[in-house]
Amino acid sequence: MQASPLTLMVCDTFRAEMEAVCRLSEWGSRVRLTYFEGDCDHPLASLECAAEGAMHHLIGGGCLSQVAPQVEDEGGLVTLLEPCFALLCGQTQLDHWLRKGAHLVTPGLLRQWPQAAARWGMSDPVQRHAYFAESGRCVVLLDTGVDEDVERHLTDFATYVGLPAERVPVGLEILKLHLEGMLHRHQQQQSDQQQRQIKKQLQQQQMELTNRAMTVDLLAQLTGFQREIEVIEGVFQLLEMLCAPSALHYVPLGRHLDALQPAYH
Numbered sequence: 001m002q003a004s005p006l007t008l009m010v011c012d013t014f015r016a017e018m019e020a021v022c023r024l025s026e027w028g029s030r031v032r033l034t035y036f037e038g039d040c041d042h043p044l045a046s047l048e049c050a051a052e053g054a055m056h057h058l059i060g061g062g063c064l065s066q067v068a069p070q071v072e073d074e075g076g077l078v079t080l081l082e083p084c085f086a087l088l089c090g091q092t093q094l095d096h097w098l099r100k101g102a103h104l105v106t107p108g109l110l111r112q113w114p115q116a117a118a119r120w121g122m123s124d125p126v127q128r129h130a131y132f133a134e135s136g137r138c139v140v141l142l143d144t145g146v147d148e149d150v151e152r153h154l155t156d157f158a159t160y161v162g163l164p165a166e167r168v169p170v171g172l173e174i175l176k177l178h179l180e181g182m183l184h185r186h187q188q189q190q191s192d193q194q195q196r197q198i199k200k201q202l203q204q205q206q207m208e209l210t211n212r213a214m215t216v217d218l219l220a221q222l223t224g225f226q227r228e229i230e231v232i233e234g235v236f237q238l239l240e241m242l243c244a245p246s247a248l249h250y251v252p253l254g255r256h257l258d259a260l261q262p263a264y265h
Contacts, residue, residue: 005030006186007056008179009047009071011038013108014087016146021176027183038063040109041119047071057182060084077189079182087178088142089170101137103163107146110153117160129162139165144172214241 010018012035022028034056036047040063047058047067056076058064061084068078081087085094085104097104105113122128139158143150151167158165215238222234236248 005032006183007032007034008059009034009056010059013038013106016108017144017172017175020146021172021179085142087175088144089174097140102140103136105139105141107144107150110150110157113157132161132163139163141167142170143167144170
């Protein structure tokens with residue numbers, strides 16, 4: 001039985017990275033990508049899952065904690081990493097930059113920062129620079145190599161928040177390992193499901209063979225009965241086995257047309 005594709009649901013800020021990994025991997029054709037609009041400032045409140053019958057796997061960070069139970073209730077899988085940047089690099093590296101007070105960004109976030117800035121409403125540069133200086137010392141780009149204009153985006157954002165910027169190459173290897181693990185988990189789940197289906201089918205076939213053998217045995221016995229009551233009882237046993245009726249009645253016909261009382265029930 002051929003495995004069905006796995007539908008991965010991921011924040012659109014990781015779109016370029018996800019598509020690059022699937023395009024460069026031999027298993028890419030077995031993965032379908034769907035995206036939802038992420039908002040790092042507000043947890044996601046609802047999510048439209050994949051089509052019914054399709055296996056879906058939600059990927060992201062703590063902002064998805066509210067919708068994770070919905071996905072699991074609909075039969076999907078969930079992988080939440082805190083922070084979501086752990087999809088791109090190791091936890092040790094993340095902890096190092098967070099201890100240094102870094103504002104971590106990705107190419108996807110940098111492409112969207114003007115829209116986010118409009119929501120922030122910080123038009124005063126002095127107030128804006130003071131706000132970001134309180135919560136961090138620098139801007140660190142986790143560069144996955146998917147955006148040729150990322151240097152310009154990083155410079156523009158760093159100027160906007162008034163902090164020095166640093167570019168750290170992380171590549172796509174960690175993300176690829178995460179996706180391969182998710183695909184393996186999906187395949188294992190499908191294999192387990194197929195094994196359960198095969199076991200159920202074998203049990204049904206065994207039951208059918210048993211019933212057929214019993215039917216043949218009862219029919220063979222009917223031919224050896226000498227008395228009418230034995231034949232009647234044998235037919236009743238056969239019908240009970242095949243149909244499991246709640247009640248059976250025998251009404252004699254022919255020479256007994258005037259005797260309509262049940263002879264067996």
